Amino acid sequence: MTEMPALLRLAGAAAAHAAREASVVAGNVANADTPGYKARALTPFTLDADFALRRSDPRHLAGLTPGSQVQVQRDLASDPNGNTVDLEDQILRGIEAARAHNRAVTVYRNNIELLRAALGRR
Numbered sequence: 001m002t003e004m005p006a007l008l009r010l011a012g013a014a015a016a017h018a019a020r021e022a023s024v025v026a027g028n029v030a031n032a033d034t035p036g037y038k039a040r041a042l043t044p045f046t047l048d049a050d051f052a053l054r055r056s057d058p059r060h061l062a063g064l065t066p067g068s069q070v071q072v073q074r075d076l077a078s079d080p081n082g083n084t085v086d087l088e089d090q091i092l093r094g095i096e097a098a099r100a101h102n103r104a105v106t107v108y109r110n111n112i113e114l115l116r117a118a119l120g121r122r
Contacts, residue, residue: 005115010047011108017045018101024070025094028085035081038072041093045100 021042031037076084 005111008108008111011104011111014045014104015101015108017042018097018104021097022094022101025090025097028090029087029094032083032085032087032090034083037083037085039076039084039086039090040070041073043069043071 024040024042028039073084076086078084
């Protein structure tokens with residue numbers, strides 16, 4: 001077994017997505033007073049093709065598609081200078097990104113410990 005198990009790849013991808021979300025939030029906060037700046041957000045985390053949901057019936061909903069992109073948030077109230085960054089919203093997004101990162105790292109760490117225990121290494 002030379003490749004990383006799917007659950008570890010998923011946890012690593014989730015941690016990377018959360019870090020990228022934190023970076024987008026930091027950019028929004030840094031530009032909170034920039035005239036005309038439009039707030040950005042990262043599309044939600046999705047499963048990769050190796051860890052995709054399977055359907056037992058074609059009438060069931062399909063799983064999520066891979067990939068996430070930074071998009072300008074639309075339909076937000078703007079300041080008189082045209083800026084759409086809401087600092088309270090960005091704080092909440094930052095907290096959620098930190099929580100998502102912590103969850104992913106915890107899953108990763110626990111799976112590494114499980115693999116070590118299975119190999120007889122503690």
